[in-house]
Amino acid sequence: xxxxxxxxxxxxxxxxxxxxxxxxxxxxxxxxxxxxxxxxxxxxxxxxxxxxxxxxxxxxxxxxxxxxxxxxxxxxxxxxxx
Amino acid sequence: xxxxxxxxxxxxxxxxxxxxxxxxxxxxxxxxxxxxxxxxxxxxxxxxxxxxxxxxxxxxxxxxxxxxxxxxxxxxxxxxxxxxxxxxxxxxxxxxxxxxxxxxxxxxxxxxxxxxxxxxxxxxxxxxxxxxxxxxxxxxxxxxxxxxxxxxxxxxxxxxxxxxxxxxxxxxxxxxxxxxxxxxxxxxxxxxxxxxxxxxxxxxxxxxxxxxxxxxxxxxxxxxxxxxxxxxxxxxxxxxxxxxxxxxxxxxxxxxxxxxxxxxxxxxxxxxxxxxxxxxxxxxxxxxxxxxxxxxxxxxxx
Numbered sequence: 001x002x003x004x005x006x007x008x009x010x011x012x013x014x015x016x017x018x019x020x021x022x023x024x025x026x027x028x029x030x031x032x033x034x035x036x037x038x039x040x041x042x043x044x045x046x047x048x049x050x051x052x053x054x055x056x057x058x059x060x061x062x063x064x065x066x067x068x069x070x071x072x073x074x075x076x077x078x079x080x081x082x
Numbered sequence: 083x084x085x086x087x088x089x090x091x092x093x094x095x096x097x098x099x100x101x102x103x104x105x106x107x108x109x110x111x112x113x114x115x116x117x118x119x120x121x122x123x124x125x126x127x128x129x130x131x132x133x134x135x136x137x138x139x140x141x142x143x144x145x146x147x148x149x150x151x152x153x154x155x156x157x158x159x160x161x162x163x164x165x166x167x168x169x170x171x172x173x174x175x176x177x178x179x180x181x182x183x184x185x186x187x188x189x190x191x192x193x194x195x196x197x198x199x200x201x202x203x204x205x206x207x208x209x210x211x212x213x214x215x216x217x218x219x220x221x222x223x224x225x226x227x228x229x230x231x232x233x234x235x236x237x238x239x240x241x242x243x244x245x246x247x248x249x250x251x252x253x254x255x256x257x258x259x260x261x262x263x264x265x266x267x268x269x270x271x272x273x274x275x276x277x278x279x280x281x282x283x284x285x286x287x288x289x290x291x292x293x294x295x296x297x298x299x300x301x302x303x304x305x306x307x308x309x310x311x312x313x314x315x316x317x318x319x320x321x322x323x324x325x326x327x328x329x330x331x332x333x334x335x336x337x338x339x340x341x342x343x344x345x346x347x348x349x350x351x352x353x354x355x356x357x358x359x360x361x362x363x364x365x366x367x368x369x370x371x372x373x374x375x376x377x378x379x380x381x382x383x384x
Contacts, residue, residue: 016137030099039104040151041370044158051159058159064152067100 004028007073014049018042028070056078087126090151091195094144102151108361109201118208123278124199125232132262134211143191147199150192152330161326161371167333168326172298175253176274179329179344186255189329202357202375206320207232209377210289210354213239217316220286224310226276227293231260237289238266248272250279251283277306284312294321294343295330304347308382317380322359322370336368340376345383354378 001009001060008026019037032049038046045071047058050072066072085093088110096103113119133143159169169175179185197203210233219240225234228249248268251257257271262305272279288311293299300321311317323334334340337356344351359373367374 023239032104033096037142038101040155041104041105041372043101044155044162045370047155048159048162058156060156061150062153064149 007076008069009073010053011050011069014046014053018045018049026069028068028073030069031067040081043058054078062063086123088123088198089131090140091144091147091199094141095148097145099148099151101138102148105360109199109204110219112201113198113204116203116208121211128263130187138191143195144202145193146191148192149188150196153240154326155328157330158330160295161324163224167330169328172296172331175296175329175331179252180190180256183219183255184373186253190230190256190259192292194232197230200359201361202322202359202373205357206291206355206375206377207236209215210318211236211240213305213318213353213379217287218242220316221245222279222283222287223247224285224288226288226290226307227251227256228271229256229262229291231289233289234260235264236267237287238281239266239286248271248281248285250274250276252276253274276303277311279355281295281310285317286315287318288315289318291318291320292322294319294333295334296326298331299341300332304343304349308348311382312384317381318377319344320375320377320381322376323374332358334376335371337376344378344380348383350383352379352381 008028010045012024012026015026015035015038019035019038019042032043047063051057054076058075062075092110097104113122129143131142133140135158156169168172179189197207214237218241221244222246223234223237223241225237225248228234228251231249234247234249239358249260249269250272251258251260251277252273254273257273273364288307290307294303297303319332321337321340323339334343355377357375358367359375360367362370362372368371
C-alpha cells in the first residue's frame with residue numbers, strides 16, 4: 001500500500017467517525033456531492049481531526065482550493081513530508 | 083430572460099464548493115417559502131445592477147463570498163483549538179482589514195452575498211424591517227459601521243421624509259460601496275472612527291449592526307453610543323456569539339455574555355431575537371460553539 005492509499009484509509013476512518021451515517025468509502029475523486037453528511041458543519045470537524053492526527057495546520061489557500069479527497073490527500077502528503 | 087442572481091449563485095456554488103452548497107440550498111429553499119423572498123429579490127436586483135455599473139461580474143461577487151467562507155473556516159479552526167479569536171488589537175485589524183481596500187472589497191461583497199444565503203443574516207434583516215414600523219416617528223437616524231448600506235437603505239424606506247440620516251464608518255471602502263448601493267443624497271456619509279465623532283445633536287434612532295465584536299472594549303463603545311442617543315432614543319444592535327473572523331476581537335461566548343455588557347453600559351432590551359447559524363439543537367449549538375446572532379431594540383436604562 002502506498003502513502004496516498006494509507007492516507008485515504010485514515011481519512012475514511014475520520015469521515016465515518018464524524019459524519020456518523022454508516023460506512024463511507026472514499027476515493028480520490030470523492031467530493032461532498034457524493035457524501036450526504038459532508039456539509040459545512042462536519043467539514044470543520046473533519047479538518048480539525050486531520051490537523052490533530054497529522055499535526056499540521058491548514059493554510060487559508062489550502063482550505064480555499066479544497067475540492068475533493070485527492071486535494072486533501074495531496075495536502076497531507078506535502079505537509080507530512082516537509 | 084436572465085437567470086436570477088440567487089439561482090446563478092446556487093449553481094456556481096454547487097460547482098465550486100459542494101460542501102457549502104448543501105447549506106446554501108437549504109437556506110435558499112426556506113427563503114423562497116418566506117414572504118421576505120420578494121424583498122430579497124428586489125435587493126439582489128439592485129446589487130446585480132451595482133455590480134454591472136462597477137464593471138464587476140456575478141462570478142466576482144460569489145468568489146468574494148467563497149473566499150470569505152474559507153476565511154471563516156480557517157479562523158474557525160484556530161478558534162476550535164485555542165478557544166479565542168485570532169486577532170487581538172484594533173490597530174492591527176484596522177491596518178490589515180479596514181484600511182486595506184483590497185481586503186475590504188472582497189469582504190463587503192462577500193458579506194452582501196451572505197445576507198441572503200445565511201439564514202441568521204436574512205432573519206435578522208427581516209426582523210429589523212418588520213420592527214422599524216414602531217419607530218417611524220424618529221426624526222434623526224444614525225448608523226455606526228454602515229458596511230454595505232443595506233440597513234440604512236431599509237431605514238430610508240421606513241422613516242418619514244423629514245428624517246435626517248447619518249452613517250459613520252471607519253472604512254472608506256465601506257462608505258464608497260454603501261454610497262453606490264444606497265444612492266440617495268439624503269444620507270450623509272462620514273468617514274471617521276465613531277470615537278472621534280462629535281455631532282451637535284443627539285439621535286432618535288441608532289443602528290449598529292455587527293460592530294460590537296469588532297472592538298476591544300464593547301462597554302466603552304456602548305457608552306459612546308449611549309451618549310449619541312437622545313434620552314428617549316432607541317438603539318438597534320446586532321452582534322454574534324462564537325463567530326471567529328479575521329476582524330473580530332471581542333468574544334461573546336453566549337447570550338448572558340451579551341446581556342452583561344449591555345447591562346454594564348446601561349441599556350435594557352425592549353425587544354430581541356436570537357438566531358443560530360445552523361439548524362441544530364441548543365445543546366449541539368453549545369457543544370460545537372455554533373454562532374448565534376443576537377438582535378435587539380434597546381433603550382437607555384432609567
